[in-house]
Amino acid sequence: MTAMTALAAASAETGPADLLDRLGAWFHPLTALLVALDAPVPPVPSEILVIGSGSLALAGRVSLWASVLAAWLGCWAGDIGLYALFRHGLARRLDRWAWGRWVHRGIRSLLVKAGPATGLAGLFVLRFVSGGRTASMAAAGIAGIRWPVFLWLSGLGSLTWSVYMVGLGWVSGQTTGLPWWASALVGVALGTLAGMIIAGIVAWRRRSGKGAA
Template sequence: MTDLQAGLDTAWVESLGGWFHLLTAVLVAVDAPVPPVPSELFVIGSGAMSQLGSVALVPSVLAAWLGCWAGDIGLYALFRFQLTGLLDRASWGQRIHRGILRLLDKAGPAPGYASLFVLRFVSGGRTASMAAAGIAGIPWGPFLALSGIGSVVWSVYMVGLGWFTGSATGLPFWASAVVGMGLGTLAGLIIAGIVAIRRRSGRGDG
C-alpha cells in the first residue's frame, strides 16, 4: 500500500482528531446492552491505524478500556437495581431488553466471578455476564475489580490484534480490522467451546 493510499484511508480519522477516541469509547460502552453495535471494528481499526501512525496507541487502548468498563458498569447497575422498567418505556428499549434476556437464557446458569473476565471474549458473553452479575447481586468491589481488569485485557488484546494484522498484512486499516475481527471471532468460538465443555463436565460431576 502506498503512502498516498494510506493517507486517503485514514484522512477521515485524522479529521476527527480526539473525537475518534471519544466515538470509540461511546460505541464500546453502548455495545454492552446492544451487542450488534460494531465497536470491535473501531477498536481493532484503531490498532491498525496506530501501526500506520495515524492515531496514538495509548489513547486507543484507554478509549477502549474506559468505554468497556463504563458499559459493564451501566449494564450491571441496570439489572442490580432493577431499572429495566426504564427500557420498557420505549419500543427500542423493549427490543434491547428482550435481546439481553435471550442472551441470558442462552448463557445458562448465572456465571461465577471468573466469567466476568472470560465471557467478554465470546460473542454476546459480555452482555449476558454483566446482566447476570447484576441479577445475582455480585458485590460492587469484586465486580469493579474483575470488570476493570477484564476490560484492560480485552482492550489491549483487541487493539493489539489490529496492530498485528495491520503490520502483518499491509492492508488498509479497515481491511486489517475485518481480518482482526475474523481472528477475534475464531478465538471467541474456541473460548465458548471450552466454557461449554467445562459447564457440561461440571453438571456431569454433580
C-alpha cells in the same frame, strides 16, 4: 459538532481510508462511546474501531496508549451501566418504550444462551464471546454481586479485552500490510474465531461440571 455527527459526516463524505482525517479528535471519544453502548446493544460495531485503532497505531497515526485507554474506559463504563441497570431493577423501566423492550428482550435472550455464570468466567472470560459480555453483566446484576468484586473483575477484564483487541489490529496490520480498515476486518474475523473457540471451551467445562456457576 458531536461525535456521532462527525461519524455520520465522515461516512457520507469519504471512504474508510479517510475516516480518521474526518473524525480528527473525535476518533478516541467515539470509540469509547461505541464500546460503552456495545454492552446493552451488542450489534453496535465497536470492534471495528478498537481493532482499527491498533492498525492505525502501527502506522503512527494515533497513540497506542490512547487507543487502549479509550477502549478500556468505554468497556468498563458499559459494564458498570448494564450491571447497575439489572442490580437495581432499573431494567424493567426499559419496557416503557418499544426500543427498550427490544433491548431488554435481547439481553434476556443472551442471558439464557450464555447461562448463569456470574463469577470469574462470567465477568472476565465471557466478554471474549459474542454476546457474552452483555449476558454476563446482566447476570452479575441479577445475582447481586458486590460492587467491589464486580468493579475489580470488570475493570481487569475490560483492560485485558482492550489490550487484546487493539493488539489484534496491530498484529493484523503488521502481518498483512493492508490499510487500517482492511486490517481491522481481518482482526475482527480472527477475534470471532477466537471467541468461538472460547465459547466451545466454556460450554465443555460447564457440561463436565468444571465451570464456575
